[in-house]
Amino acid sequence: MPKTFHEHSPLTETTFYILLSLTSERKHGYAILKVVEGLSQGRVIFSTGTLYGALSRLLDQGLIECVEEEDPAQVGRPRKFYTLTRSGRRMLEAEAERLMLMLAAAQQRLAQSGA
């Protein structure tokens, strides 16, 4: 049985960044690595094993899906692209909302204590 949003939440940093990297367009594995590196300002750098472990888990959870396309550079060897599913996007939105609420609460509290 697929898990509910509540069971997935909070997302790990790895999962969060991978989902976030896939919001604009579908990407292959190496592009995900590079985008995550950029999004986290070089703080999060995956090894290949960590990336594919996370991708396989997200595929199983139905949060991303894989599309295969013929690679024009290498005939007969399809290239895989990963893309967000609808539930993946909703999951990411829910997580972002949760983080924003936390951030807002923290900012408010810190502002009060600083005043």
Add this chain to the structure above:
Amino acid sequence: MQKLLVRFYAWLLYRLPAGFRDEFAGEMEQVFARRILEVELRGRWSLLRQFVLELLALPGLWLLAYQRQRRVLKMTGSIVPELPDRQASWAAAFVAVFPLVGYIGLVLLADPLRHFMPVVGLTALFDFLWVNVIRAEPMPMIFYLLLLAGLLLAWLKGFPCWSFTYLSWLVIFLISGMGIIPVFTSPYLQQIGLTGFKDPFLRRIWIPLILTLLLALLFDHSSKPLRSLWLGLRKDWTLASFALFGILEFMVLSFFDEVPGPQTALVFWQLVVVALLAVGAVGYIRARVKVGRLAALLGSAALSIALSASVTAYHWQNYPKSYGPVIEGSSTLLSGLLFLIVVILFLLAPALLSAAMNRLFTSRPVA
């Protein structure tokens, strides 16, 4: 350099469970190659650092991939042990032979190696190993832990045929720990470092075994591997013979009891006996039919017994008579012959038992 690292990584990826490997390994290799190419430009240390990080991620990935495959197999209901009538790989043969040659081989080779070490300038290192590992308590312990790692892997893989040598050696350690073996045999055990239940390591031998079994249950959440073990034995009774073959090694090598110390010229012959038994195990693993498997076991057992009996008989005939008639050469040869008959019956026992059970359960009175 880059090509070499990529090849090595690809080889490691090939060790991942088949389902995961088919789905991701090709892609992972490409990503790894690009990553390495990119890091190489920053210098050798960056390359090394990245490579180590990549390696460290693999054990976790292996576990995840294994659990994923297990889940898929459970969903499709197709968990089966490695089928005994399928020819096992050379890798499986290599793994199966490890318990037979690893421990005894190292103990036997320790002395010759010690003499060889000054030639290559490694005396200090070898003396350290000699004192701390090879002849002291850690040696049996390290080997026992390797056997337990084999048991864990065997459990996760549903007890394939290579695992039966591990099971038999675990039995040897356990009964040695309970103090049973030294009652009816054998100074040979003491010669190779298993000194009976008075040894504090052997007395606590159950604890790591129980922990390993708990770990296996934690990974697997089921006792299905035990069912696989039972089904495998029912389907191919030669597996039981193979398990007994592991114990046989001790029985054959006990011909060399009382031979003074492992530094004698007989070490060479003991190594030949171990090698013969290892060849038998490989023959068993690689044979496609039951008759071939049994022939490999019986052939190597017969040859190793004949060799052990002949060599030790020759040894004792050249010895002063003060050692008494019990260990004279002729009596050694006679006991070798009797022992051969016992061993053949021992290895054939599972076959005879299986035939008897088939007869018992399949024969019905004609109406």
